Amino acid sequence: MPPLSIRFVRSCPGPSHLPSDGLPEICLAGRSNVGKSSLLNRLAGSRQVARTSARPGCTQFLNIYSVADSFYFVDLPGYGYAKAPEMERMRWTGWIEEYLIGRTALRGVILLVDARHPCLPNDMGMVDFLRERGRPYIVALTKSDKLKRGKLASSVGNAQDMGPVIPVSSLTGQGLEELKRWIFQAVVQL
Secondary structure (H helix, E strand, O other): OOOOOEEEEEEEOOHHHOOOOOOOEEEEEEEOOOOHHHHHHHHHOOOOOOOOOOOOOOOOOEEEEEEOOOEEEEEOOOEOOOOOOHHHHHHHHHHHHHHHHHOOOEEEEEEEEEOOOOOOHHHHHHHHHHHHOOOOEEEEEEOHHHOOHHHHHHHHHHHHHHOOEEEOOOOOOOOHHHHHHHHHHHHHOO
């Protein structure tokens, strides 16, 4: 598949500011610094779509990206460690919960998990949260290129408890075609 036509729309300070046009949404969730912006850039075939940073906690709003004017990616603030005040992080947690519980346009969640550290407590907590609410999701094991084949196989095996898993790499493009197929299937589900 060719790169997706992705463009930044806006940053929203909370779910009440999200688009109201009813287009389907796929959200990207994960710990701070897991590679959500890098994945968006790789899916778009451009480094200019989403701003990346080595500093955890740079995504502080719900960032909206249009995909070919037919659906949205919603990049959620990262959970876990972030260089931000506690009150800010608590506000982000409230936004994430409100979005995941009440958003009717949400068709699926891409849960990004670092392949080097699968099944951390806060990732498992997110899996439990999604399962309890019946939200379709897939686990994208990011930074898979940083592991040798045997370690990656072990990481994938460990992550199977989390749900369906795709090892991906924003650097090499590994797993992106499979992830795109999942995205399109999730978008067209009624």
